[in-house]
Amino acid sequence: MNISYQLTQGQIGMLISMPHNGQLIPDDIASTMTEKAKLVPDTDWYMDKLYDFAQAMGIATIIPKYSRYVIDLNRDISGVNLYPGANSTELCPTTAFDLSPLYLDGKSPNEAEIQRRIKNYWQPYHQAIADTLADMRQQYERVVLLDAHSILSHVPRFFAGKLPDFNFGNADGQSCSQALIDKVSALDLSPYSSVVNGRFKGGYITRAYGQPEQGIHAIQLELSQYTYMDEPSDQYNQQKAEQVKVKLQQFVTCLADFANAKS
Template identity: 70%
Template sequence: MSDVYTLIKGSVPLLISMPHNGQLIPDDIAKSMTDKAKKVPDTDWYKDKLYDFAKALGAYILIPNYSRYVIDLNRDPEGVDLYPGANSTELCPTTAFDLSPLYLKGKLPDQHEIERRIEKYWQPYHQAIAVTLADIKQQHPCVVLLEAHSILSTVPRFFEGKLPDFNFGTASGKSCSAQLLAQITQLDFSPYTMVTNGRFKGGYITRAYGDPENNIHAVQLELSQSTYLDESNFEYLAPIADQVKLKLKDLVQVLIAFTQTEDK
């Protein structure tokens, strides 16, 4: 048990990580933040709800309790920029996706505070990833890590125009085998649009833990939020969400089947 994350243990060699699903902000941090920041608008909303079917399929599921505004679990702790040249958010973000400030004037986290958050929030989540993958690997020759993300379909800070619906990232082919990516792309995603290694190539977690040579395959899916919610108010829209969940279930089943094929 941990107050930083929730880990649901499974029975098949698939770990689904949702590093931006958390919404909590501790009081000691919230008091330095703007009212808008406390509403955590850049959350990967409802990922746990969208993948609620995965537990019955036997997947391991890892969900943080705290918001990405506290610390971004999908960033390099050394502050290395994953997308050089892009207007990215930091390890401890200081602005929202719309460039509005997250902190009150003079209240930005200093280096000591950033290091405190790394120790208290970042490290436990990553230890959970590493330990869970190692435990699964002891039982199975092959394991897949699915990084489950979502984002507004239009965010000018990060990309021009409207984002495709399904955005898969494999660190440009380095974080999983070509065979697995081929099986993913052969799925029927219609009527949704799909792209691989486009604007989103996979964040720190995908790049750090994907090790296909040792049969640890990591794939990130950045799902457009227009496929399951009202983007104006973040309301979950069950009728359309139920449709995209069918595609997500197809994806998860392919990932599980891949591990079983590799086991043989």
């Protein structure tokens, strides 16, 4: 088993990927980074805790151990910008969301180092996703991939103002069927705000693996950290989290029901 991620098997045709939940930085990489970078402030905090109900529902999960600062598992290794014209972080980010440098002077990863990280961290994670989805597709008529993310409600680098609470994306209709996105759109998420294909339409994982015509439906949720944390700190707010988890579970149940339904 590859030690760069944790894959938990399920009993239904659904997988939850949490590509930005990891917080570790290998010592050899950490030695080239700033002190602030080592605190990994742009982590999708507590995704594993928010979705801890998934295992009891028979849903498989995959979670990396290493930080997005090592390599961003939700980026295309070709370097293509997922949001042309928008300010985005790289495959191996060199700046934090607040534009502060992640590396000491002259220590940013060169091409050889980027390729090493692709081989050691990116490829194993994606191979595990591909293999898991292929195995599921052998067993089930429909498979659903949820790519689970979270982000601060205010990040001027990426969007103006305050982000909606639930940000669903299916690559403008390309990564999952209209029937599924209609079911998601019909959910009563009040008192939380929601949007479909707003600022976040789905990253590389959603776009690469979502093949609804092949029976694999992918959707991304970018959850505002305001819904479960004491922003702008990285502190988990138990009361807020328990409230939003009710709605999260409704959403995940909707996806699981879709996966289990016969067409």
